[in-house]
Structure formats: structure tokens, C-alpha cells
Amino acid sequence: MRYAVLGTGIVGRTLAAKLDSLGHEVLIGTRDPADTLARTETTPTGVAPYALWQAEHTGVRLARFEEAAAHADFLVNATAGQVSIEALAAAGAAHLEGKVLLDVANPLDFSRGLPPGLDPVNDDSLGERIQRTFPALRVVKTLNTMNCQVMVDPGRVAGEHHVFLSGDDAEAKKSARELLYSFGWPEASVLDLGGIETARGAEMVLPLWLRLMGALGHTDFNFHIQGAGGPGAWGGH
Amino acid sequence: MRYAVLGTGIVGRTLAAKLDSLGHEVLIGTRDPADTLARTETTPTGVAPYALWQAEHTGVRLARFEEAAAHADFLVNATAGQVSIEALAAAGAAHLEGKVLLDVANPLDFSRGLPPGLDPVNDDSLGERIQRTFPALRVVKTLNTMNCQVMVDPGRVAGEHHVFLSGDDAEAKKSARELLYSFGWPEASVLDLGGIETARGAEMVLPLWLRLMGALGHTDFNFHIQGAGGPGAWGGH
Numbered sequence: 084m085r086y087a088v089l090g091t092g093i094v095g096r097t098l099a100a101k102l103d104s105l106g107h108e109v110l111i112g113t114r115d116p117a118d119t120l121a122r123t124e125t126t127p128t129g130v131a132p133y134a135l136w137q138a139e140h141t142g143v144r145l146a147r148f149e150e151a152a153a154h155a156d157f158l159v160n161a162t163a164g165q166v167s168i169e170a171l172a173a174a175g176a177a178h179l180e181g182k183v184l185l186d187v188a189n190p191l192d193f194s195r196g197l198p199p200g201l202d203p204v205n206d207d208s209l210g211e212r213i214q215r216t217f218p219a220l221r222v223v224k225t226l227n228t229m230n231c232q233v234m235v236d237p238g239r240v241a242g243e244h245h246v247f248l249s250g251d252d253a254e255a256k257k258s259a260r261e262l263l264y265s266f267g268w269p270e271a272s273v274l275d276l277g278g279i280e281t282a283r284g285a286e287m288v289l290p291l292w293l294r295l296m297g298a299l300g301h302t303d304f305n306f307h308i309q310g311a312g313g314p315g316a317w318g319g320h
Numbered sequence: 321m322r323y324a325v326l327g328t329g330i331v332g333r334t335l336a337a338k339l340d341s342l343g344h345e346v347l348i349g350t351r352d353p354a355d356t357l358a359r360t361e362t363t364p365t366g367v368a369p370y371a372l373w374q375a376e377h378t379g380v381r382l383a384r385f386e387e388a389a390a391h392a393d394f395l396v397n398a399t400a401g402q403v404s405i406e407a408l409a410a411a412g413a414a415h416l417e418g419k420v421l422l423d424v425a426n427p428l429d430f431s432r433g434l435p436p437g438l439d440p441v442n443d444d445s446l447g448e449r450i451q452r453t454f455p456a457l458r459v460v461k462t463l464n465t466m467n468c469q470v471m472v473d474p475g476r477v478a479g480e481h482h483v484f485l486s487g488d489d490a491e492a493k494k495s496a497r498e499l500l501y502s503f504g505w506p507e508a509s510v511l512d513l514g515g516i517e518t519a520r521g522a523e524m525v526l527p528l529w530l531r532l533m534g535a536l537g538h539t540d541f542n543f544h545i546q547g548a549g550g551p552g553a554w555g556g557h
Binding site: 192195200201202204205206240241242243244274275276277281283284285287288289290291292293294295297298299301303304305306307308309310311 | 429432437438439441442443477478479480481511512513514518520521522524525526527528529530531532534535536538540541542543544545546547548
């Protein structure tokens with residue numbers, strides 16, 4: 084399969100590396116590849132310049148949003164939530180048509196300081212906003228409720244835990260499930276919340292996630308919905 | 321101990337019945353006891369009139385907010401979140417001074433239809449608002465992330481799951497912990513998020529809780545933070 088991962092941050096890199104390791108053809112989309120490769124600074128949160136990562140991941144190719152989307156069968160939105168619509172618009176609606184988009188982003192709003200709040204919230208969500216703006220895209224909100232290392236390696240967190248799905252297209256959710264299984268998520272760990280409207284719930288959990296990170300002092304944790312399934316649903320776990 | 325449970329809805333009744341069964345002296349606070357007792361209708365969600373419940377719980381006494389608060393050592397806010405400040409104001413700031421308040425309410429906003437959103441959200445929370453309005457009260461936000469039957473009987477949900485604590489007063493949080501233990505919560509199930517500001521996280525999880533209820537078709541579930549503690553932290557569970 085040909086994947087386009089939009090976003091060159093730590094989430095995009097982690098997902099791209101995983102997809103590459105699974106034998107997929109992966110393009111990372113960015114606004115301006117030359118600009119992305121020219122950056123030399125490490126971010127305040129310790130993320131190394133993209134070029135350093137690129138040198139170690141030669142199987143992944145950097146491209147403009149538009150080229151990445153045109154090339155791919157399957158898209159992943161790993162851009163910062165506040166610029167996701169803009170990034171998808173740059174990819175071009177014609178290149179999104181009929182394709183599945185895994186939306187793993189969160190609409191974190193840093194404009195009022197730290198920790199960030201969310202925007203939109205309550206009566207809208209980033210997942211819905213993307214689906215509404217690009218109606219021919221088949222949006223599945225998933226994986227946004229955990230650290231990116233856990234997304235691609237659920238075994239980092241011992242025991243049973245869940246990944247949520249929200250989306251209006253049943254076939255697209257089936258594709259998303261299959262991708263999650265290939266990342267190591269057991270079948271029973273995938274919890275379908277319903278239509279894309281349920282992304283409101285999955286996104287609004289982020290403020291709790293941020294405070295749990297503060298309280299626990301690490302990011303190797305995840306939500307498990309106890310009572311969601313029968314005991315033993317996770318098999319050998 | 322003498323408890324005042326503010327709020328005559330299903331949450332207040334369930335908590336009051338549990339406290340009564342544990343041998344505490346319990347008053348339920350309401351604006352106007354005669355009015356509360358005169359209601360005969362069952363609510364749209366199937367909650368029976370208060371008077372019927374009262375007849376079966378003769379150990380619990382109904383009183384005005386002010387009388388209930390004056391009498392009690394320990395308060396529980398089980399009012400609807402949108403009227404909690406008003407209910408506490410009716411209780412009288414003088415009767416709140418130095419007392420611990422367990423705030424189990426959620427600021428659900430039904431003004432834009434169902435499912436409800438939250439107000440406040442992002443840069444404030446009901447827990448903080450109560451603490452700010454009544455600075456001499458020692459507010460602990462807890463138990464608001466689950467159905468009330470699970471609050472008082474955590475064993476309804478098989479396996480490990482968590483109850484969060486948010487509050488600025490360490491002694492008050494210790495008292496809250498002890499009450500939770502008496503409800504059957506194992507020590508390892510109590511997860512201290514930090515100061516009262518962290519109530520923002522615990523409250524913003526409600527939209528996900530509501531969608532989980534929709535997806536699962538029941539309310540006997542709860543959040544477990546996998547990776548929060550070592551394996552076996554729950555002992556025999």
C-alpha cells in the first residue's frame with residue numbers, strides 16, 4: 084500500500100517509520116520540503132531536526148502535501164490540529180477523493196498558554212471539521228488518545244488497553260482496523276465509538292491525558308475501558 | 321461522621337444510601353424539602369419521585385441546603401453542575417468553612433441539545449469554580465467520571481479501574497481517599513491527578529463517557545489507566 088503521512092513532527096515520523104518497517108511505500112507530506120530539510124534546531128520538547136531523522140530513514144521520502152496525497156492510497160493526518168484543514172487543502176481536494184484518512188491529530192490550542200486547551204470543543208471536533216470540509220474523504224478518527232510510541236507499539240503498555248474509532252464510513256473503519264492490527268493492536272482492543280461525531284469524545288479526553296502525563300511522569304500509559312468487553316477478550320494478555 | 325449530600329437526584333440518593341449503610345449520619349440537602357417531597361412524576365430517564373425513595377431510606381433525612389450543610393462535617397456536591405454554585409451559596413459560606421467537599425458533579429450543558437456539552441471547559445472547571453467561589457471550602461473533585469452505581473460499588477465493574485482525585489488540600493484528599501476505601505475502592509485504584517486545576521481533565525472526559533455509554537449500551541464501565549502503576553497493584557483483583 085502507498086501511504087502519505089501528513090506532518091513532519093514526532094507523530095508523523097513515528098507513524099511513517101512504522102509503515103515503512105511494515106513494507107509499505109511511504110511519503111511524508113510537508114508544505115515545503117526544502118524548508119523542512121533546512122531546519123537545524125531541536126524543538127523545546129527535544130525533537131531533533133527532520134533532516135537528521137530523514138538520514139536514518141532512507142525508505143521514507145519527503146514530498147509536498149500535494150505530491151504525497153496524489154501518490155497515496157491511504158492518508159494519515161499527523162499535522163498539528165490547528166493547521167490540519169490548511170494542510171489538507173494544500174494537498175488538494177481532488178487528491179483526497181474516495182481515500183481513507185486516518186486522523187490522529189488533536190486540535191490543541193496553545194494560544195492561552197500551557198497546558199493547551201482544545202478548539203473546537205463541545206459541539207464540533209477536528210475529525211468532523213475535516214469530514215465536513217472534504218466530504219469525499221473517508222475520515223476515521225483514531226489513535227489520537229495516546230503517545231505516538233504507543234500508537235505503533237501497543238505492547239509498550241503492559242496489559243489491556245483501547246484504541247478508539249470514530250467515522251461514518253464502515254469500509255474505511257475496516258481498513259483502519261486492519262492497519263491497527265498490523266501495528267500490533269489485538270482485535271479486542273479496537274473500540275468503535277460510532278460515527279465521526281463521536282470524535283468529540285475522543286478529542287476531549289486530551290486534557291485528562293495531559294494531566295495524567297504530569298501526574299505519572301511518563302507517557303507509556305493508555306486508556307482501558309474496563310467493562311467494555313468480557314474477560315479474556317484480549318486472549319493471552 | 322455527619323454527611324450532607326447536596327442534590328436529590330439519582331447520584332445524591334445513591335451516595336446518601338451508601339453513606340447511610342456505612343453507619344454515617346446523612347442529610348440530603350435540597351432547596352425546598354416540601355417541594356421536593358411533593359413531586360410525583362418519574363423523570364424522562366426513569367428516576368422515581370424522591371418521596372418514594374425517601375420512604376425506603378428512613379435513615380436519611382431531607383433538609384434545606386443550609387440546614388444540611390450546617391449539620392455536616394463533610395459535604396458531597398451531587399447537584400446538577402449548572403446549579404452547583406447556587407446550591408452552595410444557598411448552603412451559606414459560613415457553613416462551608418473549613419469543611420471538605422467531595423465534588424462529584426459535572427458541568428453538563430444541555431442548552432444546545434443532546435448529548436450535552438460542558439460549561440465551563442478548557443480554561444476553567446466546575447471544581448475550580450467552586451474552590452474559587454468558596455475559598456474556605458476544601459474541594460476534592462472525584463468520582464465524576466463514572467456512573468453513580470459504580471461510585472459506591474466499584475466491584476460492579478470487574479477488573480482494575482481508576483477513580484481520580486483533584487484538589488489543593490492534601491488533608492482533604494486524604495479524607496476523600498479514606499471515604500473511597502470505605503466504598504470498596506482498592507488503594508491502588510485511587511489516582512491523584514494533582515491540584516484542583518486538574519479537574520479540567522477529569523471533567524472533560526465526560527463527552528467520551530457519554531459516547532462509550534452509547535457504544536456499549538450500558539453504564540457498568542469505567543476508565544482504567546493502563547501503565548499507571550506496576551502490575552499487581554490491585555492485589556487480588
